[in-house]
């Protein structure tokens with residue numbers, strides 16, 4: 001795709017392309033990849049707001065906080081449509097990382113052996129009921145094969161309370177059964193399209209600090225950490241046995257500054273608080289609106305402001321027009 005030189009025309013051109021492509025019917029046998037997990041803080045609902053802020057040209061891509069990988073699936077589709085351009089071949093160019101070992105194993109199995117995974121998931125689907133759930137939950141992953149672990153992970157994710165991931169100090173998953181009548185445990189076409197999009201992708205269990213050993217100038221990195229709490233008492237910040245607290249937020253900001261110095265293209269999500277705004281104040285800080293799915297009080301599930309930071313100016317073609325971006329709070 002060749003974009004015109006004028007940044008404003010480029011943006012209009014790009015958005016028109018997105019609109020035209022959204023009208024094109026996609027055959028059901030080859031659907032676009034999308035999350036196959038329910039994940040706290042998953043970004044599916046924010047993709048429409050994010051898309052104009054993605055860079056259109058970069059070298060490699062990394063998500064150090066992969067979760068359900070909503071942003072990667074979108075970038076993959078945009079790339080297939082010629083709307084973003086990775087300069088290196090996909091196989092060498094994408095790294096998906098997360099600290100959650102079971103999540104990472106699950107992506108590796110979806111990439112490497114989706115037929116065997118679907119066979120195990122079919123068995124879970126056939127046998128699903130309350131006692132069966134607690135029997136599978138009590139299994140020790142050290143005694144299971146990678147395919148069994150991945151099937152257990154997806155099964156528990158789709159049947160547990162709200163798709164939460166929580167483990168006790170011993171690392172054993174401890175979320176109770178959710179209240180679903182007929183939980184859709186998996187969708188064959190979604191898993192197959194995810195598997196296609198993961199071919200050649202480097203999938204690793206890693207802490208975000210390891211980015212410093214990987215990132216180079218020109219790489220695009222989307223960082224979506226566990227959010228800083230809005231209040232001192234709201235502290236859902238742990239997806240593993242290890243907590244993501246104030247210290248980790250500060251260290252992440254230091255990593256962001258270092259990657260900026262190296263010349264990486266960076267985009268980061270977090271909660272909209274005085275602390276997060278202060279950590280990223282010298283970058284482009286924009287407000288996006290999200291509806292919070294995981295809140296025990298229905299009255300607190302309305303739209304909330306979230307922070308979207310980039311270290312490059314607003315337009316998709318890295319234009320100089322950020323002064324005209326009404327959401328830019330820099």
Ligand SMILES: C[S@@+](CC[C@H](N)C(=O)[O-])C[C@H]1O[C@@H](n2cnc3c(N)ncnc32)[C@H](O)[C@@H]1O
Pocket residue numbers: 039040041042043044064065066067068069070071097098099100206207208209224225226227239240244
């Ligand atoms: C907000 S979620 C990411 C959501 C994701 N963008 C999506 O669309 O689903 C944060 C992720 O960070 C991971 N995580 C927590 N602490 C981490 C750390 N120190 N290093 C790397 N990943 C971590 C969690 O396991 C979780 O999957």
